[in-house]
Structure formats: C-alpha cells, structure tokens
Amino acid sequence: MTDRRLIEVAFPLKQASLDSVHEKNVRHGHISTLHIWPARRPLAACRAALIATLLPDPGDEEARRALVERLGGQVKETVRTRRRAGGAVEEEIREETVGGILHWGRESDPDLDWFREQIRAAYGGRPPRVLDPFAGGGAIPLEAMRLGCEATAVDINPVAWFLLKCTLEYPQRLAGQTRPLPDFVRDDHDFMELFFKKARELSGAKLRSALQEFFSDEVASLQLPGMESTADLEADLAWHVRAWGQWVLERARADLERYYPTVAGKPTVAYLWARTATCKNCRATLPLLKTTWLAKKGRKKRVVLELTTDGTTDYTNFTDGEKEKSVPSVKSVVFAIRELGPQEKAGKGVGQGTMSRAGATCPCCGAIMTMEDLRTEGQAGRLGAVLTAVVVDGDKGKEYRLPTAEERQLAEEAEAALDAVFAEIPFGIPDEKIVEDAKRNTWCVQYGYSRFSGLFTSRQLLSLGKIVQYSRAAWIAMREYGYPDSWVEAVSAYLACNLSKTVHLASTLCTWHQSNEQIRQVFARYALPLSWDFAESVPTGTSCGSYISMLDSIERAVSTVLTATLISPSPYIYRESATKDYSTPGFDAIVTDPPYYDAIGYSVLMDFFYVWLRRSLHGLSPEIDAAFAESLAPKWDHEAGDGELIDDSSRFDGDKERSKAAYEDGMARVFENCCRALTPEGRLVIVFAHKHPDAWETLVSAIIRAGFIVTGSWPIETEQASRTRALSSAALASSVWLVCKKRPAAARPGWDNRVLEEMRALITQRLRDFWDAGIRGPDFVWAATGPAMEAYSQYPAVKKADEPGQTMTVSEFLGHVRRMVVDFVVGRVLSGDGAETITGLDDLTTYYLLHRHDFGMDEAPAGAAILYAVSCNLSDRDLADRYHLLEQTGSTLQLLPWQKRKSVGYDPVLDAAESQGAEAARLPGFEAPPPALLELPLIDQAHRLMQLWKAGDVTKVDAYLDAQALRRNALFHQLLQALIELASAGSEERALLESISNYLGVRGESRGVGRQILIRE
C-alpha cells in the first residue's frame, strides 16, 4: 500500500454532502427509524469517509479522479431563474448526484462489491479492523461492516450499546437465516397478503390465487409459487418481528379497547389536551393553551377551538387586607369547535391561545398567571389537564369534535388499573427522577414534572405498561415455539425498539401539528420541555403514533440492517468508556464522531427511553441485565474521574472550568488510547463540529499531543439547514472530518519559520486544486486546514526561532494558514478566477469581501462568520461593535448596508474641519470615530465615498479622494469593481458605485461573482 490514502488527497466532498443531506429525508428502512439516537451521522458520509480512508491514493491524477467518481458519482445541476420580491432575478441551482454508491438506495449497487474487494485487497486479503469508540447509533460501524470490515463499536451509554446490538450484532448473526412463521399469523389474511407480496414477490392474479389457495381448506397439501409447501412458511428475522409485534398488539388491544372507544363509527386519531392551572384571581380552571388552532392548512382547512365562559358575570366582593376587591364569579371555561369557511377572515385574536411570554391569561377574569406562578403551581403538584378536543378519522380526512362525557371519564379511569399492570413489570411504574443538566435541557423539571412517570397520562402509562407486559410474555411464547435463544433475544430486542418508538409518540410532551395534522414526537428537538397543550395518541389504533405503524418501520429497518451486515465478520460491541484501554489493539482505522462539549446531553435525554427499555428487557439476558442494572444511564463518576464525556457543569457543582477541563482531559485520554490502538500505518478519522474555532483548536492540539499528524480535513455538510438547532448550536452545524496518521516515535521538534515555509509549499497547489474542484466558502478554509496542519503536526513541538524557549501554538499556526487561505480567496474575488493571491488588503476589507461574496446581504450562519473573522485577525464582536460592519440577529450575522454604517471612513483633515461646523450634521452617517480607527480600511473608504456621493457634493468627494490618495490606488479600483459586481443589479448601491467608478475612470470586465442560491436535492 502507498503511504497516502485517498482521503489525504481527494474526496467526493460535494457528493458526500449532497447525499448526506438527502438521506435525512429518508423515512423508510433507515437505521434512524429503528430507534432515535441524537446526532446520528448520515450513512453516506460514513461510507465515503471509510472507503477513502481504507483505500490507497492511486497516485496519478487520472486514476484518482476515476476512483472519486466511482465512489461519489457526478454532481448534476439544474438551473432555473426565480424572481425575488423587489423584482431582482436570481438563479437557483438544484444539485443532485448521479451514479456513485453514496446516495440512499445505491448502497447495494454492484460497485459496492468492487469497493469491498479493493478494500480487502489493500489489506492483503483480510478484512481490515475498524474501531468507533463513540459509536452511538452505529452509523460508522454499520458502514464498516457493509464494506466487509471487522467492526468494533464502543459506547458508554446502555441505550446506545443496546442499539448497537440491534444494528450490528443481531442482524450479522442472523442474516440469511429463516425460521417457520408462527401459526397465528398463518390465519391472518392481511399478514399473509403482505408476506406473499413482499417476501415472495407475488402480485396481481398470482397473488390472488396464492391467497385463495392458501386460505382454502386443502391448504396443507398445496404447492404455492415460490415456496416448497405451505407447511414450510419460513421467514427472516424482519418478518418474525412483524409477526410477534402483532401478537403483542392483539393482546394489548384486547385489554385496552375500552379505554379508547370509537364514537359514531369514526376511529380516534388523537386526544388533545391542555394543562390547567387554577386562576389565582377568580379560581377558575384555566386551560393553558399555546394556540387554539386545531387545524390550519392555509385556507383549505381551518379549525379552531373556541373558549367561552359559563355562569354569570356577577362579581363577588371580598377584602384583600384593607382593600375591597371585586372579582368575577364565573368559574369555568366552555369549549366549542368551529370550522372557518374558505372565504372567512380569521379575525383578530382567532387561534390565539391563553399562553404568552408573560404567562397565561385567564379567559374568565383576564388575570395573568405569570410563568413564575405556573412554576410554583407545578412544583406544588397543582397543574392539571383537561381534554379539549378529539381528532377522529372522518370520511374526508381528519375531523375535530368535543370529547364525550364517557371519554373524559375513561381518561381518568385508567389510573385505577395502573398498579395491577405495573406490579407485573420489573421496577414498577417508571418513577425515576429526571436529571437536570446545566443547559436545562430537561426544563419540564422546573414545572414540577421531575419523574419520568409524570411525562405520561394515566392512560398512556397503562397502554405502555400493557405493551411492556405482552412484549415480555412474547419471549415465553417464542421459546415455547422452539425458536433458539439468539432468535428470541433478537426479536424481543426489536420489539423493545418498537416500544421506544411508541413511547416517543405517547407522552404529554408530544404536541399536535396543526398544519400536517399529526402528533409531534417528544424529541422534535433534543430537550425534555414542557408542552402546555399536548396530543395523546392511540397506541392500539392505526394512526400516527400507533404501535402497528411503528412496527412497519421497524420491520423495514431490520431488513436494511440484515442486508448491510450479510457478508461481514462478527462485530465487537463494548459498553464502556472510550477512555479505557481497548482490549484488542491493532486497528487499521479508527473512525469516530465524538461528543462535542455541551452540544447534546445524550445520557440525560436518552434516559427517557432507558427507563422503558430497562423494564421491557429485564431478564432477557445477563448481559442486558448488567447494562441496565442502574436506575439511569451513567453520567459522571467523580471517584474514577471518568464517565460520559460532555461538558455539563451541573456535574461539577456548576463549576464551568472544571467541567470543560474534565471534557477536554477525557478527550485527550481517548486520543492517546486511539494512538496506542492503531497499527503503525493506521488512520484516525475524527468528526468535529466547528462552530467555535477555539474549541476546535483545543481538540486538535490534544490530537497532536497524543502522537498524531493531521493530514487532511473535509467539511461535510451532513445536516439539513432547516433543523431547529442547525444554526443555533454547534451540534448540528456542518462537521469537519479530520484525518490523522501516527507520528513516528523518533520525530524531533521543528522550527516555526521552517514549518511555515513547508506549510506554504504544501498547500499552494492544494488551494488551486480545491478551488478548481468547486470548493467554496468556509468549506474552502476547512479543506485547506488539514493538509496545512501536516507541516506543523509532523513535529511533536514547534519552537519559535526568535523567542527562545517558546513554542508556536496550533492557534498561532492556524492564524497563518487561514490568512493565506483567505488571501487566496479574496484574490479570486478581486481579480477574477484567473488571478493568484492578493496581498496587502486590510483585514476588515478582506472580511467584508469574503462575507459579501458568500452570503451577500443575507443572514450568515454564525459559525461561518466567526471562522472568517478569526481568519482575518478579527472577532465577530469587533465586527459588530467596533467596526459596525455586522449586525447580530439571533444566531446569525448579517452585513450592515452601507447607508447604515456609522463612523466609516473618517478622514482626520476633512472630517476634523467638518466636525467643527454645522456641516457635520449634514454628512450622512457621520460621527467622529474613536482615534483607534484612524487606519482606514479600504471598505470604509468606499462606503464613506458612497455616502458623500449620495449627498451630492463633488467637492467633498474630490477632497476625500485626494486626502486618502484613492485615485491611483489600484487595490481600491479593484475593490470598487468587485463591489459593483457583488451589488444587486438595479440597486442604488450598484448605481452609486458605478458612478464613482466612472468618475475615477475605473474599467473592468464582469467577473461573474454575483450570488447564486444553491438548492440541495
């Protein structure tokens, strides 16, 4: 094998990003539908990274290009124009991949076999050994197995460990095996129809006659197409999961039917509830509703819950201390449901709930219960709940009606049955305490919902209890059928996944989605919030949130993992901390996606499932019992100084420094472990979010200290931009996949000047390659960072030639790298794609051009803006507060339009004179700036000139041009030209710039730097 891996030289970056983002939309068969796990990486990105890490770089450009294309396919663009509000025309580019093996559905193309063979060949015919020490939901090890590798997956969390068994171990062990279907499904027409259709691939007349024959009396003697005999109804694991899931459901349904009555022949889809509080003023029961819309699908369908008050509007007088008070005696709220006509105007206040930021407004007396009042009431256990509406399946879609008296009654009756059901279940009702972390992810606790059982209605607890009870009973039944233990364990494990999926849609944290008329699952975002109005599913029904609908997706996901693991060696799965020595070193590759600071509180959140899995799985195997022995998943063990590696100061008495240090030390230990566990030629690929460059640098420094040379870095877009947290947290921003190899033990310290020279030599050509490959924006900076790091990290330490005893930090080194990279980019922006790096442009103007080029005047994600800022020796704060160049809107940053920038382009002579007289007031946006700004950035001079030009005084314009010596400043002329092209056609900005440019006699060709919008498939 050559020394270089493909990933160290080339990578199908765009293809991996496009296919990863696309994969997030996949609903059927994906491992994410087996069980939720936070921050699962897309399989496409994992597959691309694994293949490119395991395969050598072919060495010549032609072969490399062919290999990358075989892996990622080609990117196809379709362009269409779109007119924006205001008349500007924009081009929309829709991109998707064609070919390759990364796109969902192409993972079983014949080319995958080819890659598998190449990988084996690269390792002398043996399967390479791949480790993921933070394996989570198992995306990386699953892809390693698909590629024929021997996978080892480690995770400290018992739920993750259990999922790894479901994703990797059970399917690999049982793939290709079949067992006779249990006889109870042989009598089930629907089941058999599906089975013949999907497993036997029958359709049309063949299917009909097969079914007819199967259900005829002579069934035993019949030979059916595709089957030896009916006595021989063998099916794989996925079909058994469906069969036994139905077994559980039938029994649970029989017990629970009375609690979910069907009224007027229309099956119930969901019960809609509002939490309640007692009004502190009039004592009415106040429904806490965020909205009163029940359905809101544009003008097509609008249904609203109306609140009126019953009783009189008399007032009762009472004394409050000295004062006589008068409050309405109206005591109850009455609900009605109204559908708005298609032409009807909604009117002011329609759909408005009782809740606002201030608190809840009582519909009876108008008093406000503040959030603090509600917290107090909640903590005292005085919040209640009222059934407001019932959603049913009608003839033309979903209908909304008021609950019947019986329905109100039944919801309460479930309470009485709870003790008996949970007496049969290990550990009883899930009363474990919800842990509160420093980020307050579990903020339901603040309102008194501090135990898991509190997150369910009695009827939900009862239904889930019944499902647990019968899931456990199914093991016994399966054993009686004579299935081997491994089969029983696997089927039961998937039934537990189905329970989790049901729980996910059967909690009082689930809300009703008015526009798509469905129940929203608990982890719509990674938190356990408090939902004021919530939706209760019918697990025994057939709609959203029903056990049967989940079963369908579990079965498909099981089929997927059976195929993916069919020809791989057995995986190794460990439930332990990644800081522990790996028992069997000698890994060819370690590919991993570690937890990132405080981005996600895995354990605190996934305890929501832990408590149910523990009850459902207890006794299935000694290994499972050991994993779920504690009442909750592990957090942090102070004695051992080890545990879940997240930065959560609540574990350190609120001490943020200690918490951060514990996380960083733990990660450093893991990197050292990885270094020990790798073969000398092995590679480590590690995924990091990159919103905060300083945090990133800390981790990279630890990697280098642990003995690694960084050789590459690829920023893969793995998340959809529209996710709730995508812009607000590092958790789901795009990630950088960092490639490292082991540094030879004999490596000696290096010198900074030499290192910088080597870095320049290393990346000059790479920058052109990346640019030519179409890599742009912050991605370009990240793609260049890895290769540049090689120059630095090949030395265990880099000494400063001019400062004896001092070493150059990663941060200092990266400062040089990023500057070189942004100079390259700005060179392209200023002088068209033909030109080389531009030097001598000031920091602020460099930043402006980068930002404007990538994001125009739109909002830019903070991560990208911060990266550009540090690359230009600036900070986002400076840009906003000191230079008034940016405006912060939530988690995004936006350039301020030139007219709104204050204090720009101050000229000491001109402005000092102006500021003496009344003239100053007439200069637009002019305020005397602080003295520190006297070094004038070119962009400020341009903006100042624009303001002067707009004010219409050519004398002042001339004076300014002369004072700043702009007439013959070639860089300024280039800047003007670039600004013209960056401004929208027809805008005032462009017109002004063109006038100034003409005035100065600046000429330039259009270089096509206008903005385009990219739409990913």
Ligand SMILES: C[S@@+](CC[C@H](N)C(=O)[O-])C[C@H]1O[C@@H](n2cnc3c(N)ncnc32)[C@H](O)[C@@H]1O
């Ligand atoms: C970013 S997630 C991994 C997600 C995974 N790549 C996937 O696609 O599902 C990080 C994982 O690290 C695990 N983790 C946290 N601390 C750990 C530790 N000390 N040892 C092992 N795993 C740990 C968490 O439980 C979590 O599953």
